[in-house]
Amino acid sequence: MKENLSEVLFKPRINVVETSTVSNSSAAQLSAVGQEEGRNWYRILRREYWAWLGLDPIETESLFADIAMCDKPRTSELLDTIGGYQPGNWNYEWMQRAVKHQISAKDAEQNGQRDKAYQEFLLASYSATIAAYPHFKGDDLVASAHALAHSNLMAATEQSKYECKTINVPIDGKQVACYLHLPDTDSVKPVVMVSGGLDTIQTELYPFFERFLAPAGIAMLTVDMPGAGHCLNWKLQQDSSRIHLAILDHLPKVPWVDDARVAMLGYRFAGNVAARLAFVAAERLRAVVTIGAPVDRLFSDIQRFNNLPQMYQDCLANRSGVNASNTEGLYYRCMPLSLKTQGILGGPRTKLPMFVVGRKNDAICPETDVSLLSMASPNCKVEVLKELDSLQNYNQIFTKVTHWLQKQL
Incomplete structure (x- = not known):
């Protein structure tokens, strides 16, 4: 065999x-x-x-x-x-x-x-x-x-003490599959919507639930970004939070979670989505967490954009449905992704509590973006990590984020 x-x-x-x-x-x-x-x-x-x-x-x-x-x-x-x-x-x-x-x-x-x-x-x-x-x-x-990744994740959850449900959310006449991870089904749970970068899919987000959210009694709903995974049929565009808004609309129909106790955590580009939701869906969320989120400078500084690793430029092109060979053309296509250009950041503030995580000397989310996000809410907690990734960094920041989310939810 x-x-x-x-x-x-x-x-x-x-x-x-x-x-x-x-x-x-x-x-x-x-x-x-x-x-x-x-x-x-x-x-x-x-x-x-x-x-x-x-x-x-x-x-x-x-x-x-x-x-x-x-x-x-x-x-x-x-x-x-x-x-x-x-x-x-x-x-x-x-x-x-x-x-x-x-x-x-x-x-x-x-x-x-x-x-x-x-x-x-x-x-x-x-x-x-x-x-x-x-x-x-x-x-x-x-x-x-992807098929092998998904089938093995489902097989793993069958061996786990935790529950996993596939939630199919209707958007534009199609269905988007999201994974709802539950500590148990004894009662309705507060839930955190979690999405990653443009180079990430849902299957790799499970450790945040397993090691942090589940022990805290919080459910996790994972969502792919436009152009990837189960959201392959949608393109990345200025309205980057459209899929997540549709999921918020659908949550009252999901019996295992409390749709009045919802937060959003976005890593990398999903942090752009999370920050956007802090303004366009403030009444439906309790809190927002952004980690290394590109919200302005990457899309308003052509030199910074040109210096991106080619793989990341190709990710932006692929999610947008264009060719990355023309870097300047790709840059101008991505300019509207700046939340400052959209008028969302840098103006009136949201009342929603925010936890903003940045990293020193980060090309994708520089300190100016962290500063812009920190001014987006009067109730904003900011953490700036050391320059290098480390296992200690991941564990420390997710522990802090989980404790903070427990207070907000």
């Missing part, structure tokens, strides 16, 4: 689109510009974050080494641009790791090792999620990776 899984379901295929070319017709000319010195990768390697998810850093570095040492043809000089679903290709290597964890999980499940099965299903889900990273619409290999 194991041979069938790896040899049939995950058989190498050469004729698939290479990820860096999906939203950039000039991908063959890419160099390491915008990346840290010595890191010639197209993808931004989120080592600390992936370790925080629970993935073994030694195994991760070994996988990176396999990609770097592979001598197959690449689209550009960047290491993770090997085309085709084959050894050395980013998606292929991470999918093999996902399958390994899935097999281990099923073996544990059959042997009655519930805790091990739970952890291995989660690792399979996270590995498949990273296989699809950065989750481009039009990437031939994304759908199968």
Whole structure:
């Protein structure tokens, strides 16, 4: 059975689109510009974050080494641009790791090792999620990776003491699937809507619930960003909070949560959405948390925009349905995403309590954006983290955010 899984379901295929070319017709000319010195990768390697998810850093570095040492043809000089679903290709290597964890999980499940099965299903889900990273619409290999990530997350929740419900929200005649994670179903719970960056999907948001919100008795409703995951059919546009507003409209119909006790937490670009909701949906929320949110300077300073890593520019292009090869054109298309340009920030304040988290020397959310957000509400708590990511940073800030949310909800 194991041979069938790896040899049939995950058989190498050469004729698939290479990820860096999906939203950039000039991908063959890419160099390491915008990346840290010595890191010639197209993808931004989120080592600390992936370790925080629970993935073994030694195994991760070994996988990176396999990609770097592979001598197959690449689209550009960047290491993770090997085309085709084959050894050395980013998606292929991470999918093999996902399958390994899935097999281990099923073996544990059959042997009655519930805790091990739970952890291995989660690792399979996270590995498949990273296989699809950065989750481009039009990437031939994304759908199968997402399917594996979602199925393994659901399998993990079946081994868990917590509950997970799929909530289908009607928007524009279509359905958007959101995951509602519940500490239990004994009573209705306060709920936090959580979304991540443009390079994030719902499956990787689970640790915030498992380690922080669930022990605090708070439910979590995860939502994909426009253009990614279950929101693939929507484009990123000035009205970036449209999907989240539709979900707020739907919440009174969800029996497990208290729609009068709702907060929103947005990481990276979802922080832009959260800040927007603090004004356009203030009467329906109790609190808003933004973490590293780009709300102005990235979209009003062309030099800062030009200095973005190519992967992030391609994310913005992909979510907007345009080509990233014309950086100036992409910049002008993204300008309306500035909440200051929209007249939301920098004017009258919201009464909603806000918790604003920034980081020193952050290119995406500079200190001017943190300052702008801090002035958005008279009841605003601000935390500025050290420059470097670390497991300690993640745990400390999520602990503080959870304690703060408990008081607001």
